[in-house]
Amino acid sequence: MKLLIAEDEKSLNDVITKKLTHEGFSVDSCFNGADALDRLLYADYDLAVLDIMMPEMSGTDVVTNLRREGKQTPVIFLTAKDTISDRVAGLNLGASYYIVKPFSFDELIARIMAVMRTASGSVTNSVTLGGLTLHTDSHITELDGKEITLTGKEYDLLEFLMINKGRILSKAKILSHVWGYDYEGGDKIVEVYMNYLRKKIDSGRDEKLIHTVRGIGYVMKVEK
Structure with a gap:
C-alpha cells in the first residue's frame, strides 16, 4: 500500500513517515502543496494524507486541482482548524476524513485502513x-x-x-x-x-x- 504524506512541519512529517513505514506501508513524503500535487498527478498512490495549511499550495487546493485532472486518489486531511465549516468544505472536496491536530497515531492508522477498505469496495458491517x-x-x-x-x-x-x-x-x-x-x-x-x-x-x-x-x-x- 503506497501512501503520500504532505506535511510542512518537518518533525511531524518525519514521525508520521517513520511510524507508517514501521507499520508496513510504502511511504513517500513532501513538505509543500505544489510538490504534493505534482507527485499525485504523475505517480499512483493508494492514499494521500495532506495537511491543509502548507506553503505554495493548500491541501484543499491540491485536492481541487487533483479532482479537476480526473484523479480520484483517496485523501485524509490533517489540520489544526476544527470548525464545522472547515470540515464540511474538506469533505465536499472529496476528502474521506478530516483529522484535527493533535491526533493519536492509532486514529490515523484506523482512518487509513477505513479509507482503504472503502476504496477496495470491501466495506461491510x-x-x-x-x-x-x-x-x-x-x-x-x-x-x-x-x-x-x-x-x-x-x-x-x-x-x-x-x-x-x-x-x-x-x-x-x-x-x-x-x-x-x-x-x-x-x-x-x-x-x-x-x-x-x-x-x-x-x-x-x-x-x-x-x-x-x-x-x-x-x-x-x-x-x-
Missing part, C-alpha cells in the same frame, strides 16, 4: 478471517457459522485484532487502544484476555487464528 466473522454493527461473533459469546472487553479486543488482521500489534498498542492510555494495571491483562479469546476461538481447531510473535506482540492470521 463485518470482518472475516478464516471461519471467524465479526459483525461490527450488531457485535455478534460467529465461528464456523455458529455464534460465540464474548464479554464486552473480549469483543473490543477481538475487533481491534480483526481490523488489523495480518499486522503485528505490540502489547503496548493493544493495551492503549482497548484499555485506554490511562489504564494503570500493566500489560499482563493483555495476555489474560488473549488466552480467553484463544479458548473461545482456537481451542480444538486445526486452523489457528491468534498467534504470538515472541518478544513483540500478537497477530491475527490463518495458519494451520
Whole structure:
C-alpha cells in the first residue's frame, strides 16, 4: 500500500513517515502543496494524507486541482482548524476524513485502513478471517457459522485484532487502544484476555487464528 504524506512541519512529517513505514506501508513524503500535487498527478498512490495549511499550495487546493485532472486518489486531511465549516468544505472536496491536530497515531492508522477498505469496495458491517466473522454493527461473533459469546472487553479486543488482521500489534498498542492510555494495571491483562479469546476461538481447531510473535506482540492470521 503506497501512501503520500504532505506535511510542512518537518518533525511531524518525519514521525508520521517513520511510524507508517514501521507499520508496513510504502511511504513517500513532501513538505509543500505544489510538490504534493505534482507527485499525485504523475505517480499512483493508494492514499494521500495532506495537511491543509502548507506553503505554495493548500491541501484543499491540491485536492481541487487533483479532482479537476480526473484523479480520484483517496485523501485524509490533517489540520489544526476544527470548525464545522472547515470540515464540511474538506469533505465536499472529496476528502474521506478530516483529522484535527493533535491526533493519536492509532486514529490515523484506523482512518487509513477505513479509507482503504472503502476504496477496495470491501466495506461491510463485518470482518472475516478464516471461519471467524465479526459483525461490527450488531457485535455478534460467529465461528464456523455458529455464534460465540464474548464479554464486552473480549469483543473490543477481538475487533481491534480483526481490523488489523495480518499486522503485528505490540502489547503496548493493544493495551492503549482497548484499555485506554490511562489504564494503570500493566500489560499482563493483555495476555489474560488473549488466552480467553484463544479458548473461545482456537481451542480444538486445526486452523489457528491468534498467534504470538515472541518478544513483540500478537497477530491475527490463518495458519494451520
